[in-house]
Amino acid sequence: MKIVLEHLTKKFPGRNKKSREEVTAVNDFHFEIPDGKLVGLLGPSGCGKSTTLNLICGLQKPTGGRILFGEDDVTNLPPEHRGVGLVFQNYALYPHLTVKKNITFPLENLRGADKLTKTEMERRAYEAAKLVQIEELMERRPGELSGGQQQRVAIARALVKMPRVLLLDEPLSNLDARLRLQTREEIRRIQKQTQITTIFVTHDQDEAMSISDIIVVMKEGVVQQIGKPQDVYDNPVNLFVAKFLGTPPINVFQGTVKKEQLYIGGEAVLTVNGVADQEVSVGIRPEGFVLQEDGPMSCNLSRIEIMGRDISVVSTHKCCEAPSVRSIINAEAKVDTSSETVRFALKPQKLFLFRKETGERIH
DSSP, X not given: OOEEEEEEEEEEOOOOTTTOOOEEEEEEEEEEEOTTOEEEEEOSTTSSHHHHHHHHHTSSOOSEEEEEETTEEOTTSOGGGTTEEEEOTTOOOOTTSOHHHHHHHHHHTOOGGGOOOHHHHHHHHHHHHHHTTOGGGTTSOGGGSOHHHHHHHHHHHHHTTOOSEEEEESTTTTSOHHHHHXXXXXXHHHHHHHOOEEEEEESOHHHHHHHOSEEEEEETTEEEEEEOHHHHHHSOSBHHXXXXXXXXXXXXXXXXXXXXXXXXXXXXXXXXXXOOSEEEEEEEOGGGEXXXXXXXXXXXXXXXXXXXXXXXXXXXXXXXXSSOEEEEEETTSOOOTTSSEEEEEEOXXXXXXXXXXXXXXXX
């Protein structure tokens, strides 16, 4: 099911008694979600991603714009008639019901031509349970399940209605790190198997990048960038996107361009053809450093951290925004830990320039 969001806007009444200025949670969101794709809505808390999900499922009505499922305008359609399956952050399972009863609950409310027999409801419930691999837990109650198992029950309950669209609102935030990794792999497997158009809300960029076909990065209700995860990572449109994606995060320095040479702390570190003289913010991905004895950029060496196949060189630089600079290099490289400084060459494709005032990318 293709989903089209046409200039979607949502405003809430202001809480300030003096000004009563409205708060814009989603501002002119315009995007087409292709049929059968998994889209990650990504951004910090308060950026409008959950509000966007609530608008799509019908729990909230937009202030402006339209929502289309395929060719159908569902902007004013009640949630129960939209054909969506919603998985909440806190699972929202009924503690007194068994897993089977929790899964069949949405089916019991069907009326008229859609009403199902008890046998048909149980068949659908077992099919959904098998899809999320919890068929052996059907007689247990939520209190007897682990967090990961409860999450699977919530997903099965959403899928049992055979929805046109599956919506996941930060579904992994209550799980520990290992379960989070396992469950996100399961979500991707289920989505691939069912081919249901899925929207996944998260503030965790690792989650979004690992399972999404497309990511949408949001900030303060405004879409910053839309694209394939690797494309957005490799070509951020502004400093916010560059900072938000990447683990470890991008290193940001204050620099200056003079006569097409980029200077960081007085050192000419790279030639930047076609860039006018100006002060800039310089973003360098951790993997953008190359250990080199006569490299153009020097940092004060703090320590090295062994990461197995890679080494993290932790250093400092007076022009860096953060307290430390992190450089990821191959484990085979030899770092002279007795030296107070370490020198690097820089990979041009891993270095980005941004306007100092606006944070806009300079190409």
